Amino acid sequence: MTQDKNPPHASLINPEDADIRNVAFTTRLEDFVNWSRKNSLWPLPFGTACCAIEYMSVVSSHYDVSRFGAEVVRFSPRQSDCILVLGTVVEKMGPVLREIYDQMLEPKWVIAVGVCASSGGFYRAYHVMQGIDEVVPVDVYVPGCPPTPEGIIYGMMKLQEKITKGGIVRARDRHKLTGK
Amino acid sequence: MLEIDTNLLESKLPGFSNRFGKDVLTVSDHRGDLTIEIQPSVLRDALMFLKATLRFEILMDVFAMDYSKFDPPTRERFAVIYNLYSVSQQRRVRLKVFLNEDKPEIESVHDVYASANWFEREAWDLFGIVFKGHPHLVRILCHHDFEGHPLRKDYPSDGYQRLKSASPAAGI
Numbered sequence: 001m002t003q004d005k006n007p008p009h010a011s012l013i014n015p016e017d018a019d020i021r022n023v024a025f026t027t028r029l030e031d032f033v034n035w036s037r038k039n040s041l042w043p044l045p046f047g048t049a050c051c052a053i054e055y056m057s058v059v060s061s062h063y064d065v066s067r068f069g070a071e072v073v074r075f076s077p078r079q080s081d082c083i084l085v086l087g088t089v090v091e092k093m094g095p096v097l098r099e100i101y102d103q104m105l106e107p108k109w110v111i112a113v114g115v116c117a118s119s120g121g122f123y124r125a126y127h128v129m130q131g132i133d134e135v136v137p138v139d140v141y142v143p144g145c146p147p148t149p150e151g152i153i154y155g156m157m158k159l160q161e162k163i164t165k166g167g168i169v170r171a172r173d174r175h176k177l178t179g180k
Numbered sequence: 181m182l183e184i185d186t187n188l189l190e191s192k193l194p195g196f197s198n199r200f201g202k203d204v205l206t207v208s209d210h211r212g213d214l215t216i217e218i219q220p221s222v223l224r225d226a227l228m229f230l231k232a233t234l235r236f237e238i239l240m241d242v243f244a245m246d247y248s249k250f251d252p253p254t255r256e257r258f259a260v261i262y263n264l265y266s267v268s269q270q271r272r273v274r275l276k277v278f279l280n281e282d283k284p285e286i287e288s289v290h291d292v293y294a295s296a297n298w299f300e301r302e303a304w305d306l307f308g309i310v311f312k313g314h315p316h317l318v319r320i321l322c323h324h325d326f327e328g329h330p331l332r333k334d335y336p337s338d339g340y341q342r343l344k345s346a347s348p349a350a351g352i
């Protein structure tokens with residue numbers, strides 16, 4: 001083979017890089033998918049009360065949730081994969097929350113922020129749902145009234161941990177595969 | 181029963197006692213909060229009089245009370261209170277009527293004060309007060325499957341009622 005027939009960029013490739021071990025790495029598919037999922041959460045703020053105010057500071061520059069890859073706040077459930085329920089959910093709001101949750105695409109997660117969303121909080125009364133887990137499956141509960149911004153970030157990090165450990169098949173199919 | 185202080189009433193609301201004197205049950209002016217208790221039958225007329233003649237332009241609020249656990253006992257279980265404000269004179273007056281437990285009914289005043297419309301729905305929703313002649317007396321705060329009237333003293337504070345589905349047909 002003559003010099004002329006070499007491709008033009010051939011001289012740029014370091015002969016050592018031709019070794020596959022220097023340009024690629026191996027991992028498990030699950031780990032790789034989960035790694036990308038956990039670092040690009042698109043949150044949907046379902047803000048019904050004061051906790052939503054706290055979330056504003058989580059997103060803005062001082063606390064800056066984009067350090068955890070979760071700053072692309074969406075207001076459409078179809079574009080987001082993590083719904084944060086921030087505030088008191090009254091009984092009348094229950095079906096609304098469920099409908100929004102149902103519109104989100106898999107994979108999806110739920111964080112209950114504050115005692116109101118987690119357990120009804122001090123609203124031990126006829127009009128408030130005693131915890132949103134009565135209508136949607138909750139992944140992480142963040143305590144506090146309201147939780148500090150650090151608390152909410154900690155909750156998101158807990159969710160990231162959970163995603164790391166989770167499988168990547170859809171929950172529906174997982175039930176089918178395991179028969180559970 | 182308290183003696184009605186007609187002079188007080190006349191000085192605060194000129195002409196009122198002349199017209200409704202025999203239907204006024206009590207008058208109190210506690211720290212400048214003028215409250216007049218009247219017979220339910222003349223409530224509508226009294227409100228019209230206060231609006232047209234004494235220029236109480238705004239109905240700030242209508243709310244109900246359940247006195248069933250009140251000490252000393254009151255003459256009836258329920259009361260409905262009308263809160264008026266006069267922008268031109270910058271003063272307030274409250275009208276109060278007591279309603280019978282078995283038949284808590286009163287004339288609607290939505291056509292006298294338009295703001296009464298939603299206030300009356302609220303009083304119906306939470307206390308079960310019936311406002312006769314109201315154009316759309318349905319629940320406004322509790323959901324459409326709710327049963328009972330939760331601010332009545334005999335409704336348990338933890339009487340949760342699950343709403344199965346949000347129905348757009350339920351109205352606002």
Ligand code: SF4
Pocket residue numbers: 049050051052086087088113114115116117121144145146147
């Ligand atoms: S938990 Fe506290 S701060 Fe959060 S919504 Fe409830 S009352 Fe407000």
